[in-house]
Amino acid sequence: MTRQLLTSTIVVVSLLAGCSSTPPAPKSQTASATKPVDRYSKDQVGRLTYCVGLTDTAWSIATMKLAGKSKEEVRKSYANHPNPTLITAEIDEVFSNSISRAWDYSVQFFRDCAVNVANVATASTDTGAYCMQNSMLSGLAQEHKAAGMSKKQAYESLPIPGETPKALVDAVYKNSDDRANAMLNAWNTCIAPVTNR
Numbered sequence: 001m002t003r004q005l006l007t008s009t010i011v012v013v014s015l016l017a018g019c020s021s022t023p024p025a026p027k028s029q030t031a032s033a034t035k036p037v038d039r040y041s042k043d044q045v046g047r048l049t050y051c052v053g054l055t056d057t058a059w060s061i062a063t064m065k066l067a068g069k070s071k072e073e074v075r076k077s078y079a080n081h082p083n084p085t086l087i088t089a090e091i092d093e094v095f096s097n098s099i100s101r102a103w104d105y106s107v108q109f110f111r112d113c114a115v116n117v118a119n120v121a122t123a124s125t126d127t128g129a130y131c132m133q134n135s136m137l138s139g140l141a142q143e144h145k146a147a148g149m150s151k152k153q154a155y156e157s158l159p160i161p162g163e164t165p166k167a168l169v170d171a172v173y174k175n176s177d178d179r180a181n182a183m184l185n186a187w188n189t190c191i192a193p194v195t196n197r
């Protein structure tokens with residue numbers, strides 16, 4: 001393991017303790033019309049992109065937890081993870097929290113990661129959380145597409161209604177990206193206009 005990767009792992013593992021430590025309040029996917037759009041530095045966006053990956057994993061773990069899987073069963077499903085220290089810390093973190101909805105938990109996890117890993121002010125996490133939800137919706141759309149669902153079925157199964165979620169489904173169904181790339185493309189498309197040059 002390179003020194004930079006090891007340092008990053010240690011930092012992230014220590015900061016995971018601050019992620020999602022409080023139950024999330026459900027947030028609308030639509031950004032508030034009265035609050036200005038948050039802007040981020042290139043460094044923050046790089047770190048926020050890392051948070052996208054961590055959040056996707058937390059979402060998966062939270063979904064498994066809510067489905068009744070034990071911590072040990074979840075650990076087994078991540079047995080081949082390339083960073084065992086990080087995945088163990090993330091599994092422990094998710095299982096230490098009370099979760100009623102995996103979606104809401106994941107959005108709050110991202111917000112906490114934005115504050116603790118990307119050094120974003122708590123009051124400035126809305127735009128990043130909005131973009132993260134676009135990424136999550138695109139990941140769901142790709143799963144539905146891979147499962148053979150029609151676009152209409154994909155629209156109906158999304159946890160958030162509206163034109164933006166439908167447009168994200170349309171983009172996924174038009175392209176041949178795998179889930180990871182569908183999520184990353186949605187994230188990059190959303191975050192690019194709010195990244196300082």
